[in-house]
Amino acid sequence: MGNVAVVVGGGIGGLAVAIGLRRVxxxxxxVERTSVLDDAGAGISLAANGLRALDALGVGEAVREAARGQYTGGTRTPEGGWLTRMDGAVLEKAVGTPIMGIARSTLHRLLRASLPGEVLLIGSEVESVQRIDHGRVRVGCADRVLEADLVVAADGIGSTVRGLLFPTHPGPAYSGSTVLRAITEPAMDLRSDFELTWGRGAEFGHIALRDGRAEWHAVLNLPAGTRFPDPLAELRRRFRDWHDPIPALLDATRPNAVLHHDVHELSRPLPSYTLGRIALLGDAAHAMTPHLGQGACQALEDAVTLASALATEPTVEAALARYDVERRPRSQAVARAARQAGRMGQRLSHPLAVALRNTAMRLTPPGAATRMILRHHAWVPPQLN
Incomplete structure (x- = not known):
């Protein structure tokens, strides 16, 4: 088996699989197309499955030291009433760790710190991927040509490589929701580690970070491409009557810190995550809505599973076949569950449907809610030799 790989994309999934491949x-x-690594992004929640993947990659301890455990909070109505309460201690007892909140920029830096500097080629965009003699793959960039025994496409939801491999696939579809998010500038005196609030066709959530700042996000049901001249002012208008600390979070945000993205997903699942000696990973393979907070965690699972398969199977082809068999059913099931969670949560807008949902949530026993969470969090990574 050859042992030279090119990873397309320097985000969480791409950096993680690079670490895993080097470990085996x-x-x-x-290869990362951006020329400046500004680590744009807000915050992220890492569940037990993502943290276990990071442990397998050897960076779990560093991530935990930089993150904040989510022990308190839950889901609320705009008036402030509780639909569900979070008990992070119960979850920690069940899976060995609480959910952890961390800034994306911090996670990116920690992953990059585990790689030698020369591994990352920035400002280089992939234009072609083709098979050459003896099963090797040639990657054509605007400024260079690379050859490898394996190519891992971790180039996100708009994956160039996915389009080359599956030209008849429709690609990402708009989910019907758009998300605005930011990290507050000063530290916040928050009463809980994590909260979601569901209104009619709208969601507001926050994550408390270790340094005292907070990440917040607002998800709205809007036509694709909707943009506001002053996003922060628009959010203050929409959420002015929602419970504390929502207005305070918006007041603690710089206007130029607000990010705005439409939420897309691969609503039509791919028939395979591999073709020849090319593997798709993360959003390139299974972009999902954010309603379960599993997008990055699934990419981390992909990274560890692929590295393990390459370490234990006799050929690259056998390793990629195993990767596809192990990862495609699980990640596509999580994507379906995330879509359904959105339909029953933030996407609901009819008053009667919202009232029925809220009643059902209040009546759900805490143990049942924990069991639903464990379906996705209770994943054990393979060993990396």
Whole structure:
């Protein structure tokens, strides 16, 4: 088996698989199209499955030290009433760790710190991927040509490589929701570690970070491409009557810190995550809505599973076949569950449907809610030799 890999994309999934491949003896180059690593993004919640994947990659301890455990909070109505309460201690007892909140920029930096500097090629966009002699793959960039025994496409929801491999696939579809998010500038005196609030066709949530700041997000049912001249002012208008600390979070945000993205997903599942010696990973393979907070966690699972398969199978082809068999059913099931969670949560707008949902949530026993969470969090990574 050859041992030279090119990873397309330097986000969470791409960096994670590069770390995993190096741990099992592969030479790796990560090709990232952006020329400046500004680590744009807000915050992220890492569940037990994502944290276990990071442990397998050898960076779990560093991530935990930089993150904040989510022990308190839950889901509320705009008036402030509780639909469900979070008990992070119960979850920690069940799976060994609480959910952890961390800034995306911090996670990116910690992952990059586990790689030699020369591994990352920035400002280089992939334009072509083609098979050459003896099963090797040639990756054509605007400024260079690379050859490898394996190509891992971790180039996100708009994946160039996915389009080359599956030209008849429709690609990402708009979910009907758009998300605005930011990290507050000063520290916040928050009463809980994590909250979601569901209104009619709208959601507001926050994550408390270790340094005292908070990440917040607002999800709205709007036509694709909707943009506001002053996003922060628009959110203050929409959420002015919602419970504390929502207005305070918006007041603690710089206007130029607000990010706005439409939420897309691969609503038509891919028939395979591999073709020849090319593997798709993360959003390139299974972009999902954010309603379960599993997008990054599934990419981390992908990274560890692929590295393990390459370490234990006799050929690259056998390793990729195993990767597809192990990852495609699980990740696509999580994507379906995330879509359903959105339909029953933030996407609901009819008053009667919202009232029925809220009643059902209040009546759900805490144990049942914990069991639903464990379906996705209770994943054990394979060993990396």
């Amino acid at each position: 003896g592969w030479e790796v180059r990560v």
